[in-house]
Amino acid sequence: MSTRGVNEKTENSVSEQTEKVDHTIIRLVKKLAFPTLVLAFCLMYLNSTWNRLELSTLVYPYAILLLTLALVAVIYAKEIFDTLSKPTATLSISESVKRLLSEWDVSILVVVTAIGYIAIMETVGFFPASFLAIVTIMYIGGVQNWRLIGVVSIATLIAVYILFVVVLGIRPPSGYVQIEFTVPW
Template sequence: MEREDTTTSPDNTQSESVSVSVPLSAVLRYLIPIAVLLLSANYVNETYGQIRAENLYYPYLIIGVMCVLSLVVIIEETIDLRSVQRDIGTHEALAEYVNQWRVSISLAILIVIYVVLIPVLGFFSASVILMTASMYATGVQRWRLATLVIIATLSLIWLMFIEVLGIQPPAGLIDGQIYDLLPTL
């Protein structure tokens, strides 16, 4: 029978033993980078030979960068786990981990929401929401400058894709209404 050790904190509450906190923290620390590596391998597996190679240079470059960065995160987390304070409970270990990765986790969630919003609202409306929310999540203090950056970025995208290349991004509900009004202006 395994013995469950508990410790009493200064406010007389009991916390879980180290035997739970370190492995659980390790699982969570490796979860995102391993998921990125697995999803990247799956993408390469599904697209290799199915799409012309010259169309895959850029996606494979991005996937390669993501995989290298994921490996760097795994190495850093391994080093951090070796220096983890062994007498903290699971709750404290998870709170420290989430606090350390708060911005990255927020941006990952925002990107998932962005992908869902593009077909519903349209590319430009969803991009305004994503850029505003990501700037808020990263702690931008100068909102006038942030607004200028959003407008300049989306204007450049508009010029490059719609005006120069003639590529129409997904319209969605809001962008579709705006596109309908533009020829009348």
């Protein structure tokens, strides 16, 4: 191996060691996001079943819930202890947030699109809201061909219409804007 290769490896390892990591708070948020989501779902389940169902039917689900809550508590304790016990050079909170947003920008836009989809469905109805959501998510996902986006969106909605409205007889939300499709058969 040449000395040039050894020098490059040494320089790379030094730069990797001095690279700053995200701020402690941001690292904790990243590590605890999923356990927090699990905790939220557990609490929502508990809220939706408490005093509504007979306790004898909930013994097994509540045992699983209790086990899940215990595991979440252990994960919280471990991650907090591990993160706080290892002091490292960190970025500022604003730099860490910028890095986080640049890593998760597509995911954040998809979540915002989903929230918008749910919000406008009652107003404009299922099919127009679904069309907008499909177009937006395809564009966010990197599809730049508008013809492809249009064809896929329309084909998907036609398939959904045939399956749910025609075959199964399910009426999706129509919203305040009444758009009725009639089937000739």
